[in-house]
Every structure is written in C-alpha cells, then in structure tokens.
Amino acid sequence: MSTGSTPGSPARPTPRPTDQADVRRHNAALVLGCVSSSGPLSRARVAAHTGLTRATVGTIVDELLAAGLVSEQGTRSASGIGRPGTDLVLRPDGAASVGLEINVDGIVVAVVDLGGTVRHRAARSGDLRDRTAAAVLRSAAHMVDDAVAVAYDLGLPVRGIGVAVPGLVDLGEQVLRLAPNLGWTDVAVVERLRFYAVTHWPCPVVLDNEANLAALGELWRGGHLSTDSFVLVNGDVGVGAGVVLDGALHRGSRGFGGELGHLTVAPEGPDCRCGARGCLEQVAGLDFILRQAGVRDAPRTGEDAVTPLLTRLRRGDERAIAAVRQAGEALGVGVAALVNLFDVDTVVLGGVFAPLFPWLDEPLQAVVRRRVLSAAWAPLTVRPSDLGRDAAVIGAAYAPLRDLLADPLTVVEESA
Amino acid sequence: MSTGSTPGSPARPTPRPTDQADVRRHNAALVLGCVSSSGPLSRARVAAHTGLTRATVGTIVDELLAAGLVSEQGTRSASGIGRPGTDLVLRPDGAASVGLEINVDGIVVAVVDLGGTVRHRAARSGDLRDRTAAAVLRSAAHMVDDAVAVAYDLGLPVRGIGVAVPGLVDLGEQVLRLAPNLGWTDVAVVERLRFYAVTHWPCPVVLDNEANLAALGELWRGGHLSTDSFVLVNGDVGVGAGVVLDGALHRGSRGFGGELGHLTVAPEGPDCRCGARGCLEQVAGLDFILRQAGVRDAPRTGEDAVTPLLTRLRRGDERAIAAVRQAGEALGVGVAALVNLFDVDTVVLGGVFAPLFPWLDEPLQAVVRRRVLSAAWAPLTVRPSDLGRDAAVIGAAYAPLRDLLADPLTVVEESA
DNA sequence: TAGAGTTCGTACAGCGCCTAAACATACTCG
DNA sequence: CGAGTATGTTTAGGCGCTGTACGAACTCTA
Numbered sequence A, B: 001m002s003t004g005s006t007p008g009s010p011a012r013p014t015p016r017p018t019d020q021a022d023v024r025r026h027n028a029a030l031v032l033g034c035v036s037s038s039g040p041l042s043r044a045r046v047a048a049h050t051g052l053t054r055a056t057v058g059t060i061v062d063e064l065l066a067a068g069l070v071s072e073q074g075t076r077s078a079s080g081i082g083r084p085g086t087d088l089v090l091r092p093d094g095a096a097s098v099g100l101e102i103n104v105d106g107i108v109v110a111v112v113d114l115g116g117t118v119r120h121r122a123a124r125s126g127d128l129r130d131r132t133a134a135a136v137l138r139s140a141a142h143m144v145d146d147a148v149a150v151a152y153d154l155g156l157p158v159r160g161i162g163v164a165v166p167g168l169v170d171l172g173e174q175v176l177r178l179a180p181n182l183g184w185t186d187v188a189v190v191e192r193l194r195f196y197a198v199t200h201w202p203c204p205v206v207l208d209n210e211a212n213l214a215a216l217g218e219l220w221r222g223g224h225l226s227t228d229s230f231v232l233v234n235g236d237v238g239v240g241a242g243v244v245l246d247g248a249l250h251r252g253s254r255g256f257g258g259e260l261g262h263l264t265v266a267p268e269g270p271d272c273r274c275g276a277r278g279c280l281e282q283v284a285g286l287d288f289i290l291r292q293a294g295v296r297d298a299p300r301t302g303e304d305a306v307t308p309l310l311t312r313l314r315r316g317d318e319r320a321i322a323a324v325r326q327a328g329e330a331l332g333v334g335v336a337a338l339v340n341l342f343d344v345d346t347v348v349l350g351g352v353f354a355p356l357f358p359w360l361d362e363p364l365q366a367v368v369r370r371r372v373l374s375a376a377w378a379p380l381t382v383r384p385s386d387l388g389r390d391a392a393v394i395g396a397a398y399a400p401l402r403d404l405l406a407d408p409l410t411v412v413e414e415s416a
Numbered sequence C: 001t002a003g004a005g006t007t008c009g010t011a012c013a014g015c016g017c018c019t020a021a022a023c024a025t026a027c028t029c030g
Numbered sequence D: 001c002g003a004g005t006a007t008g009t010t011t012a013g014g015c016g017c018t019g020t021a022c023g024a025a026c027t028c029t030a
Helices: A020-037 A043-050 A054-067 A133-153 A189-196 A210-221 A280-284 A286-293 A302-315 A318-342 A353-371 A388-406 A410-415 B020-037 B043-050 B054-067 B133-153 B189-196 B210-221 B280-284 B286-293 B302-315 B318-342 B353-371 B388-406 B410-415
Strands: A070-072 A088-090 A096-103 A106-113 A118-125 A158-165 A168-170 A175-179 A184-187 A205-209 A230-235 A239-245 A248-250 A346-351 A381-384 B070-072 B088-090 B096-103 B106-113 B118-125 B158-165 B168-170 B175-179 B184-187 B205-209 B230-235 B239-245 B248-250 B346-351 B381-384
Touching: A020 A043, A020 A054, A020 A088, A020 A388, A020 B020, A043 A054, A054 A070, A096 A133, A096 A388, A106 A133, A106 A388, A118 A133, A118 A388, A133 A158, A133 A184, A133 A189, A158 A189, A158 A210, A158 A388, A168 A205, A189 A205, A205 A210, A205 A388, A210 A230, A210 A239, A210 A248, A210 A346, A210 A388, A230 A318, A230 A353, A230 A388, A239 A280, A239 A318, A280 A286, A280 A318, A286 A302, A286 A318, A302 A318, A302 A353, A318 A346, A318 A353, A318 B318, A346 A353, A346 A388, A353 A381, A353 A388, B020 B043, B020 B054, B020 B088, B020 B388, B043 B054, B054 B070, B096 B133, B096 B388, B106 B133, B106 B388, B118 B133, B118 B388, B133 B158, B133 B184, B133 B189, B158 B189, B158 B210, B158 B388, B168 B205, B189 B205, B205 B210, B205 B388, B210 B230, B210 B239, B210 B248, B210 B346, B210 B388, B230 B318, B230 B353, B230 B388, B239 B280, B239 B318, B280 B286, B280 B318, B286 B302, B286 B318, B302 B318, B302 B353, B318 B346, B318 B353, B346 B353, B346 B388, B353 B381, B353 B388
Parallel strands: A096 A158, A158 A205, A230 A346, A346 A381, B096 B158, B158 B205, B230 B346, B346 B381
Antiparallel strands: A070 A088, A096 A106, A106 A118, A168 A175, A175 A184, A230 A239, A239 A248, B070 B088, B096 B106, B106 B118, B168 B175, B175 B184, B230 B239, B239 B248
16 A cells, blocks of 8 residues: 555565665656656656656656657647647557456456557457366466467567456465355466466566456546546456555555455345355345346356346346346445445446446445445545456556556666 | 555645655655664664665764764674674654544543653543533643643654544545534634644644544554554444554545444444444444443443443353444454455454453454455454554654654754 | 747756765674 | 774765756747
C-alpha cells in the first residue's frame, strides 16, 4: 500500500537507498506519464506541467526517443505567437505485452500495445472445470506462443506477459494457491506455462488475481474515471473485488485480498463451497442468479450464459427480474461494506454484472444509500465497466506495461 | 497507498519532480529509521544495513546530530576485533508531540517523546454526550495548553499535535464530519481548538479518526508485531477499524474509511442509528453487550463500564458470557470480511475488546476459521492490544512524530 | 519586407549528493 | 610490539538538476 504493490514484485520491498539514478528514473516516468496522459505536448509544455526545467525535460525526452517510447510529431499544436514547439506523443508500438486470462469458461489471450489498443485477440471457450490443470495450461501456453509470434510479426517488442486467474495468488512464489471455481490447488502457473511453452519467452511473466487485474485494466482503459480511487467488483461464477486507491492497486499484504464473494450477506443463507454460509457469491454469483431466474437451458458459464437471461429481462420476465434484483441487493450489502471500509467514491461493476447493470442498479443503490455512513458527504458513483469481460485480459497485459511506464529507462539499458 | 497517506496531508499528491534534495531526505529518513529500529548501531553498521556508503552515512549522521535527533553513546557494543565504532542512538527527547483524544467518555492528553515514552498524561472523564461541542473543545484546548507547557518545562521541543476523534474525518478540510456517538456534525475541530487555545501552538495540528490513530499507536508502540500489516479493531460504543498495510495506514481516499461498525452481520437484526439494520455495532458494540449481559448499574461508557462486566465474567455468569460470545461471533464475521478483503495476517483487538479478549477469542476464531478463504495458507493471529485504551492518544501523538521521522531534515532547516 | 517581440530547444557552468578509493585511527591478537 | 582488522573521514569523480545564455523559428507590426 503506500503502498500499493505491483503484481509480480514482492509485497514488502526492503528499504533501499536512493541515488541520482533514482531521481532520473522518477523524473523520466513523470515526463512519460505527462506525455501519455495529457496528449501531444511540446517539451516546454511538459516542463511547465511537471515543474522540471526545459533543459532536464530535453535530455529525458532524448532518452525516451532513443528507447522508442515517445515520438516527435511535427508542430501541430502551434499556439500562436513565438516559436512553435515540436509535439511529443506516446509511441503506441514502442512496447507491447501479452495478456492471458484463464477462467472457468475459457482462455483468452490478447496482444496490447503501449497505447492500449488490442492488436490481437484469441479465445478458446469451453468449461475448464472438465479439464486438468496441466491440459489447460498447455493450451494456454501455446496460445501465448502464438500471441508472441503475432506481436513479433507486427513489429511490437513484447515487454512482458500478464496472467489473470480466478483465485488466491501467492505473489512471492507466483503460485495459484486456490481457485475454488476451477478446482485447482497450489498450481505453479507461471512455472508451468514456461515449461509448456514451445518458444522461449524473453520477458517477465506476472501472475495475479483476475479481479485485481480487471481493476487495473479499468484504471487504464476504462472511460475517464473521475478519480483514480475505485473498486471493481467482478462478477462471474465467483465475485471478486479489486481495490484501487490513488492509482495504486491494493491487493493485501500477501495477494489474498479482494475476496468479496465470501462476505456474509445472509447468515442463514445457503451453504457455500468455502465452508461458510450466506456468502455473497451464493446470492449474487452467476450460478445462483441463473438458477433463481429459472434459466436452465444455457451453458453455466461465460458470455453465452448471460444471453438467455438478458432476453428474459428485456421481455420483462418477472422471475428473472426478481432474481437479479435480489442479487443487486446482496451486492449492495457488499458494496456498502467496501465503501465503509475503503472509502472509495466509485464502484465499477464488471464481468457479468456489466450487462446486468440496468437491472442491478436501482436495488443496489437503495441498499447502499441506507448502509453507507458517509453517503451524505461523499456521493457514490456506481457504473458498469466499459471493458466488460475483457477487463481482466487487458489488465493482465497492462501489468507489465505499467512497470515499464513506471521505469521507462530500463529498455534503453537493455538495448545498450 | 502508496500508497498510504499520512494524516493531515492531502490524499492525492500532485506528481512532483524529484531532485538531489529528495535523495538526501529519503536517505536521511532511512538512516534515522535504521538507528531507531535496530537499536544502538555504529555508522559502519548503519551503512551495511541501509546499503549506503560509510561516507554518506557519516555526513547524514552529522546532520542528525546537529538536529538533535540522534546522539552518540560511546563504544558500548564493541564487536571484538578492529576499531570499535561509536554507537548511535535515537535521542528520545530530541522531539515530542502532544496527543489528544476526544471520546464519548472523556478527554485524554499525553505528551509523548520521540522514544515513545509518555512523559505526561492527563484525563478528564465524564459523558461528553451531555455537553456541547464548544464546551468540550474549550476544555480540550486548555488541556493541550497545559501539556505544551509541561513539555516546555521538560525541555522537549513540541513538533506537532495529533487529535483523535470518534467519527468521520474530512482530511483535507480537517473537519469532523460526523460523530454519531457524540452527536457532532461538521465540527472544524482543529480550527476551534486553535481558537480556544490560550497560548499559540507553533506546530502543525493533525486530526484523524481514533481507530486509525489507534492502529498507528499499535504499530509504533504495541508489542513487537510479527508483520507491519494488521488491522486494529477498536471497540467502544462504536466499532471502528484501522488498517495498516506494510507499515502504511490506509484510511481510504477521503478519510472516511474503516467504518467496520456498520458492516452488516445480521440483515434481520435491530435497527441502527445509521439507518440500516443488523450493523456489527448493534451486536458487538459496548451498549449492546452490557444490555445483553444484564449490566445496568454501570456508566454506559469508559473503562468503568467494563469493570462490572468483567467481574461477572470472572464469576462465570452465564448471561454475561453468552453476551460476549455473541459479540465475539459477530466480530468474527467482521474480522473475516476484513481479512478476506485486506489480507492481513494479524488482527489486534483494542478498546474495550482488549480486556474482553479471553472471552471473545474462541467464538471469534471459530467464525474466522470458517469464513476466511486463505486461512489454510496464511494463519491469522488475533490478539489483544497492548496499549489498551491509550492506543488512540499515543497514536495521535505519533502521527506528527511520524512525519518528522519521515523527513528528519526539516528541523535543521527551521533552526537555520 | 524588415525588425521587434515572443517562445522553443539546447549548451554550459555550477552545485549538491552519492560512490569509490585512500588514509588516519583505534582496537585485538599473537 | 608489530600485524591484522574494522571504523570514520577525506578527496576525487560521476551524475543529475538548476539557472543563464544563446541560436532558432515564428508572429506581429510598421
């Protein structure tokens, strides 16, 4: 938390001495961030924005140009009087990353460039609960192989691979400890993926929980959030939460955080896989919603599972609407708890909750209004995810790119 | 947050450029932290611990000596062969701070020195719900006046004043937005205190929630925690939580976090002041416990309120034991939620929960074991606070000292 | 069309901070 | 008492930011 922590890095960094190189790193990241977020900008404007000197910005920009992360763009944004500055812009194909999502309903890979554009996407659907971890990871590894090859053909340097999984991740060991909905326990996902890969992946591979990565994806690509403090509630068979405070992902000290699904919302409710009773997941999870709505003629997972439910909702099917309303109320209890504890001002509903938002919104809001103590001073925005079900893959791809953006000069060192 | 945020500072710092002065600041804090946490240490050992050069440590130590934050202590810890190093040690009276706690049952002030020793303590008991905010704050201001004078007499330079209040605090404005148990709304506590003060306080005054500050106090002075990630659950009439991840306090983006008391544990439970039903506070708060236990002949607040309950518990009074067990179970639900969301490995029970710990422990643990998903991989420690009811005052005093420890060279600048 | 005014980007001296190596100091061991 | 070792300080060197100065490029005005 301060310290939020980056996926893949150890949770508690040893106190490190600082020297001028760190100053350079920090300021380089500052300049790059300024260019990437505030559009085309001249060196002088960057200097004004960041508080650095024009001279300093000049040398840093030289290095970023050499690293291929930034490019000059002529003097488009001439502002009247005086010598026009040369516009600087983030070079989208200066770096890229491969995102991999392994979920109950299939595998998705995506090649995402530095600009956030998905340059390649491949999916393999099917209920993974029927297959062994080894078989799934072998498929996934080959899909990543293909994606790396595609990136190479597109001239994109792959700087990292991010992997999203639906379960508890041990960050230090890069091991998936428990994925109840997949039935996996203690799977060394990264090590196995590298083992099954045909080609060598010359870049870091980071593993993280899907809700955490979806939150990162939302932070990066999701429509302009008013703040960079929000919670992403990811709905599928399970329900997870990714917490972003001040732009930093808070995943708990050991990566086991964000397990919203097992919050108690109905102490006398149905038994849960986890051993407790009345877990949120049991009332707001996809399985329960479909069962309550009487949808039986659909696959139990994935996008396809929501489609028949959506058609019933649109038709005004009372049973379906009641089921979703009930889920919305349960979700409201969970969201209220999140907001009371974390004090975020925005909650984003992702996964299957995104398409269901129109029906979830009102009951959810009603519950939240009742239960959130600070509601009067700090209005809460609840909105569906823009990225929908691709948030996790995009976030997975973003994770390594984020490290790059936070320390842009590593790439020039490597090529030297 | 990381980013965690320091009480008193704005939640989202503008991206700032870094220069060599920041390097110095960082390394000075590193050296000071090393000396203060790892006992008496020679310059050479500090260099080895921090990774800095002996030369750098030398110059930094000179500055810290000049600032009066560190002192030399002869060559006590001679380690055999070679020239013995001169031991460096944190100078306890190099700085001090005044902590002020305003709670339902009274006001407490304390002068705490840099070594964490309480050098002066004064309390005024009585149910504050009977008095106006103005009267309470006037008393509090005068108590702080006295404390500042005492510190002056002891030769302690007062570097800051920390104020703990039981409610929602707006960090930016330094305003207490809502304290349901006091019946206060939108009180500019810091501004009022300075107004009522007789003497001028030449130092920063920071305001924060009592649970947050109690967590800071626990982090600082509470027995050696195995980790610096934990949650402090503070019990009184209300129930609050202070979350510390990797040594950083996470108070939410606007200071409204940690409201554990209004987590839902019994959807069909009794109505709560906050408008919802079945809040944790309604089942595990002091009022409810006393009522269930049949304790009517005691003040409703403060330490005295627990005493008759404790005697009944020790006597084996079944009604009292059942009441506390029920509170323990409710607390278990809340703690499980905290652990699932934040993934901490230690929970500290403070306030009135500390003396009740022997009776709360077992039912709480039972519930937690059932509900915490990661319990098998990451055992959870639940223990009572060492500081008891003084955690909040001590934490309040610590808050400004913490800023000083994080940037020790400010003091030498001021005196220059 | 020419000169004044303005802004942009770069070059250069200066300063602060860290590192590395050398040196003086102080103690133990044989 | 000298060799060996660890401590603390001194000095030269490198690096990064700042401030100033200067050439470049463009607009405005006469």
